[in-house]
Amino acid sequence: MVKIIADTLSCISVEEAKELGLAYIPQIIEFDGQTFRDDTEMDSATFLSKLRSSTILPKTAAPPPALYTPYFQEYSQQGHTILVIAPTGKMSGTTRGAEVAAKDFPDADIRVIDTSSIGSGLGVLVKSALEWAHQGLDADTIQANVLEMASRERIFFMVDTLEFLQRGGRIGKAQALVGSLLQLKPILTVKEGQTEAVENQRTKRKAIARIVELIMEKCPKGTDGHLSLMHGDALEDAEILAEGLKQALEISDIPIYFVPPAILVHSGPGVLGVSFFQKKN
Numbered sequence: 001m002v003k004i005i006a007d008t009l010s011c012i013s014v015e016e017a018k019e020l021g022l023a024y025i026p027q028i029i030e031f032d033g034q035t036f037r038d039d040t041e042m043d044s045a046t047f048l049s050k051l052r053s054s055t056i057l058p059k060t061a062a063p064p065p066a067l068y069t070p071y072f073q074e075y076s077q078q079g080h081t082i083l084v085i086a087p088t089g090k091m092s093g094t095t096r097g098a099e100v101a102a103k104d105f106p107d108a109d110i111r112v113i114d115t116s117s118i119g120s121g122l123g124v125l126v127k128s129a130l131e132w133a134h135q136g137l138d139a140d141t142i143q144a145n146v147l148e149m150a151s152r153e154r155i156f157f158m159v160d161t162l163e164f165l166q167r168g169g170r171i172g173k174a175q176a177l178v179g180s181l182l183q184l185k186p187i188l189t190v191k192e193g194q195t196e197a198v199e200n201q202r203t204k205r206k207a208i209a210r211i212v213e214l215i216m217e218k219c220p221k222g223t224d225g226h227l228s229l230m231h232g233d234a235l236e237d238a239e240i241l242a243e244g245l246k247q248a249l250e251i252s253d254i255p256i257y258f259v260p261p262a263i264l265v266h267s268g269p270g271v272l273g274v275s276f277f278q279k280k281n
Contacts (some may be wrong), residue, residue, distance in 0.1 A: 002083060002133040002142055003075045007063060007094055009087040010123040011230055011257040014039050017161060023071045027094070029060040035061070038261045047261035048233055048269050060262045062093030065101035072101060076108035080242035081139040084112040085126045085146060089195035091118055091266075097220045111143060114148040116193035120228035120257045121275030125150055149277060155190040156214050157196065157230075157273030158207050189213060208237065212244060219276040226247060230257045230266045232271040241272070 006012065008024040018026040023121070026039035031050060036042040051058065068084070075082050089095040095114045102110040115125055125146055132142045185207040187198040198214070201207040219225040227249065231238040242254040259271065 001080050001186070002137070002139050003071075003080045004069055004129045004133055004244060005068070005084045006122075006126040007083060007087070008038050008260045009092060009094065009118055009262055010085075010126050011120045011263075012123045012126060016161065020127070022130060023075075025063045025067050025094075027063060027092075027260065028259050029058055029265065030061060031058040032056055036261075039066075042261055043260045044261055046096070047264055051269065058265050060092075060099045060265050065104075066196075067174055068098050068101035069104065070112060072105050076105050076110070076191065078141060081109040083129060083133075083139060083142060083146075084110070085122070085129050086112055087118045087122055088116045088190070089114045090116075090193035091271050092262075096266060100140075105134070109139065109141065113143060113144065113146055114193070116190075117150055117153055117155075117275075118190060118256070119259060119273060120230045120273060121155060121178060121226075121265065121277070123257070124214070124228065125224045125273070140147065140184060140193045146200075148280075152277045153275060155273060155275050156211050157188050157190075157267075157269050157271060158189070158204070158211065160186055160270035170174060174228065182189055187214075208241060208243065208272070211272075212241065215274060215276065217219050218278055220279045224279065225249065225251075225253070225276040227251060227274065227276040228255045230259045230273045230275070232259050232267055233269045234272045240276070269281065 005023040006200050026037040029036045029038055030130055084098045085157055086095040086098060095112055097110045115122060129142055129146050132145060158199055184200045184202060187202050187207055187210060188202050189196050189198050219227055228237045238256045242256060246254060
């Protein structure tokens with residue numbers, strides 16, 4: 001049997017992870033000299049409250065290998081193959097932590113899959129992998145399916161300021177925008193696992209409207225696109241965006257996720273994003 005392990009950068013809530021029977025690993029938040037797990041010790045709302053009242057920029061730390069060890073030990077002793085559906089290694093050290101932990105189990109079949117994804121789209125990949133495992137698909141097939149699906153993901157997002165991405169070292173190829181935007185609102189994407197600029201808009205409203213256009217150009221109608229929205233204390237904007245897309249894309253429900261603290265550290269409050277998967281060629 002194949003066992004799936006994921007982490008909180010997938011935007012899956014702790015409650016949903018429990019319902020799914022998903023082995024779930026936290027990210028670590030470093031704030032004012034203290035460390036917090038973002039599954040049991042700090043949620044997104046609490047984090048934003050602390051962020052807004054602090055002059056110190058928090059940091060993130062990848063899950064230490066020790067957090068993976070109990071799952072690796074239990075599942076390997078039971079003879080299972082283990083697939084860790086990990087976020088992009090270019091933004092997170094999660095992949096590396098899992099790989100280090102796997103070295104302690106040389107006889108086990110443990111595969112750490114760098115999806116080059118992050119956020120709600122990563123959650124879609126995790127839940128798809130769980131479904132395939134429950135259907136009895138073998139590890140090779142699930143791994144191939146995850147990587148193929150991940151290659152079709154498209155992410156567009158906007159932030160209130162590039163400051164957090166820049167200071168947190170997660171700005172990637174969008175670095176050229178720093179210092180040149182002033183009042184402009186950039187639309188960003190995640191490409192090959194890192195942040196890149198798409199284009200600039202003069203106002204937040206125009207940026208949201210342009211994101212809608214980009215979605216309409218590339219996202220298939222119906223549920224095949226696995227469209228999802230994510231935000232950091234921008235629920236009203238996310239709900240407006242969702243309502244505008246439901247009828248146009250013939251979707252009855254579009255899930256909206258409050259991004260976890262480990263994403264908010266680098267995006268800052270006000271982030272609004274969308275993930276979907278293009279059709280197979």
